[in-house]
Amino acid sequence: MLQTSIIPTVEDLDPDVLSTMNSLQCFKDKEKLVSELLNAKHNTEKVVYFLLLDRKLRNPSVEDELDVRHRSESADPPRKRVDAVQFGGQARLSLGNISEGSPVASRRALKVQQV
Numbered sequence: 001m002l003q004t005s006i007i008p009t010v011e012d013l014d015p016d017v018l019s020t021m022n023s024l025q026c027f028k029d030k031e032k033l034v035s036e037l038l039n040a041k042h043n044t045e046k047v048v049y050f051l052l053l054d055r056k057l058r059n060p061s062v063e064d065e066l067d068v069r070h071r072s073e074s075a076d077p078p079r080k081r082v083d084a085v086q087f088g089g090q091a092r093l094s095l096g097n098i099s100e101g102s103p104v105a106s107r108r109a110l111k112v113q114q115v
Helices: 015-023 030-038 044-058 065-070 107-113
Strands: none
Touching: 015 030, 015 044, 030 044
């Protein structure tokens, strides 16, 4: 089980994660998705959001541009996107208060929240 936090405002939502979730068939209704993410209660949408955000923080998609060019014959090779997880200029995962009904955090989750 994953512990989820209360997300205070729409501005606190990660745009990359929100876009990824919205592209999934089960989360097509963006208004409902945002509403569920801002809800104070633990729910499926929040679990998926925090799993994707955790993955993004642990595995950023940054690749050296010169390294890409060396492996490609093309003048304009495809590049990985660059993820920047910042809220108010600070990278973080924990948003503060735990969602109502969220399970107790494991040791690993506590380490991630201290980012």
